[in-house]
Amino acid sequence: MSASVIEVEHLHKAYGTTVAVDDVSFTVGPGEIFGILGRNGAGKTTTVECLIGLRTPDRGRIRVLGRDPHRDHEELTRRVGVQLQDGQLPDRLRVGEAMRLYQSFYPDPADAKELLAQLGLKGREKTPYAKLSGGQKQRLSIALALIGRPRIAVLDELTTGLDPHARRDTWDLISEVRDQGVTILLVTHFMPEAERLCDRVAVIHDGRVLVAGTPAELTANEGQPTLEDAFVTLTGRTA
Amino acid sequence: MTTLTLIELRLFLREKAGPAFGVGLPLILLIIFGNLPFYRERRDDLGGLTLLDVYVPILIAFVLAMLALNVLPAVLAGYREKGVLRRLRTTPVGPARVLAAQLIITLLTAAVSVTTVLLTARLAYGVAFPRQPAGFVLTTVLAAVALTAVGLLVAAAAPGGRAANAIGSAVFYPMVFLGGLFLPIQTMPAVLRHVSQATPMGAAVTAMQDTTSGHWPHWLALITMVLWAGGAALAAAKLFRWE
Numbered sequence: 001m002s003a004s005v006i007e008v009e010h011l012h013k014a015y016g017t018t019v020a021v022d023d024v025s026f027t028v029g030p031g032e033i034f035g036i037l038g039r040n041g042a043g044k045t046t047t048v049e050c051l052i053g054l055r056t057p058d059r060g061r062i063r064v065l066g067r068d069p070h071r072d073h074e075e076l077t078r079r080v081g082v083q084l085q086d087g088q089l090p091d092r093l094r095v096g097e098a099m100r101l102y103q104s105f106y107p108d109p110a111d112a113k114e115l116l117a118q119l120g121l122k123g124r125e126k127t128p129y130a131k132l133s134g135g136q137k138q139r140l141s142i143a144l145a146l147i148g149r150p151r152i153a154v155l156d157e158l159t160t161g162l163d164p165h166a167r168r169d170t171w172d173l174i175s176e177v178r179d180q181g182v183t184i185l186l187v188t189h190f191m192p193e194a195e196r197l198c199d200r201v202a203v204i205h206d207g208r209v210l211v212a213g214t215p216a217e218l219t220a221n222e223g224q225p226t227l228e229d230a231f232v233t234l235t236g237r238t239a
Numbered sequence: 240m241t242t243l244t245l246i247e248l249r250l251f252l253r254e255k256a257g258p259a260f261g262v263g264l265p266l267i268l269l270i271i272f273g274n275l276p277f278y279r280e281r282r283d284d285l286g287g288l289t290l291l292d293v294y295v296p297i298l299i300a301f302v303l304a305m306l307a308l309n310v311l312p313a314v315l316a317g318y319r320e321k322g323v324l325r326r327l328r329t330t331p332v333g334p335a336r337v338l339a340a341q342l343i344i345t346l347l348t349a350a351v352s353v354t355t356v357l358l359t360a361r362l363a364y365g366v367a368f369p370r371q372p373a374g375f376v377l378t379t380v381l382a383a384v385a386l387t388a389v390g391l392l393v394a395a396a397a398p399g400g401r402a403a404n405a406i407g408s409a410v411f412y413p414m415v416f417l418g419g420l421f422l423p424i425q426t427m428p429a430v431l432r433h434v435s436q437a438t439p440m441g442a443a444v445t446a447m448q449d450t451t452s453g454h455w456p457h458w459l460a461l462i463t464m465v466l467w468a469g470g471a472a473l474a475a476a477k478l479f480r481w482e
Contacts, residue, residue: 077333080329084329100246101246
C-alpha cells in the first residue's frame, strides 16, 4: 500500500460544455487533515463527488485507500464516511432512528449516544429531522458521517450554519477523530476553519489547483497576515 | 435491510396518508355501498349479481391503484428531491434497498387492505369470496405488479414529491374511472369498454370479476397486465435517477 491515503492525478470533469474541474491533482497522507479551499463554483464539490464515487471523472486517476472510487464503490463506502452539503433525511425520521438506521449499514459502528453527546445532540433522540435547527441538522449529518468508524471522513462545508460555540465544539471533535487515526478531507471556503484545523490545504480556482501547502506557508508566500488575506489575493488575481 | 424496512414502515405509518388512503378509504367506501339497499338488489343486467358483488373487485383494484399511484411515487420522488437517496449512495447499503423496502411496504399494505375488504364484504354484507381463488390471487398479484410499475414510472418521471403527487393523481382518476369506480364496466358504452380493457385497471377489474363468478380470468386481461408491467418497469428503469 502506498503512503498516500488519497491520490488525485489530473482529474478532469465537465458537464456538457461547462468544465467543472479542469486539472486537479493532490495527495493526502494518513492521519492528515487536508483542506480543499475555493470560492463558490471553483470545482470543490465536483472534485469530492468524483472522490467518493458519486460521479465518474472524464479523465484522470483517483485512488482512495489504493482503490478506484468508481469501480470499488461499495468497498470504499464501508471505510469512507461522508457529510454532504445537501444530503438530507426524511422529515419525520427521528434523530435516534437515523443513528440506528445508519449504524445498521456498517459492520462495526460507533456508539450513537456518545457521538450525539460529543456533537451537542444529547436528549434530541426523539426529535424529528424536520424539527431540528439548521445547526442541529448539520451536526446530525456529521454524526452520520462518523458512525461507521471510517478510515477517511469527507466533510463538505463542515461548520456552515453553526454558531461560534458549536463551531468550536465541532472543531475539537474533528481534532479528536483525527487523533484516533482518521484521515480528514475538509471542503470549505471558511478560512479561519482551514487555518485552525488543516495540516495542509489546496486552493482550487477555476477547476485547477493554484497552490498547495500548509496554511502557514501559503500565508507567508503571499506576504499576508492571515490565510484569508492570502486566499483573497490568490483567487482574486485570476478572477 | 431489516432495520431499514422496519424504519421505513414506521415512517409510512407515521405519515398516515398511506394507511388512510390505502386501507381506510376503500373500507369506508365498502361500508357506504354496503349500507345502500340499491347496491344489494340482485340485478338481471349484471347476470343476477348485486351491484356490491361487482364493486368488491373494483374496490380491490382501487386499493392497488391508490397505493401504487398516489402513495409510492410521492415517497420515492420526495426522497430523491431531498437528497435522501443521494446520501444513501455514499453508504454500503445504497439507495436500491430503500426502493426494495418501499415495494415491500406497498405490497404488504395492499395485502392487508385487500384481505380487510374481502373479509368485511363477506362477513358484513354476505358478498361471496371469489369462486376461483387461484385465478383471483393471480389476477391481484399481476394487477399489483402492473400498477406498481406504472407508479415507479411516475416516480421516475417526476422531478419531486409534489410533482409526483400531481402526476400520480392525473393518472389515478382516469384509471379508476376506466376501472369502473363510478360506472361499472358492464354498463359502459362499447367504445369506453374497449378503452377500459386496454388499461391495467380495467383489465384487472374484468379479470377479478371473472374469478368472482367462478371462471378463470380471460387470458387477454392477463396479457394486458403483463404488458403494462413489463413496459412501465422498463421505462421506469431507463428514466429513474437516484438524484
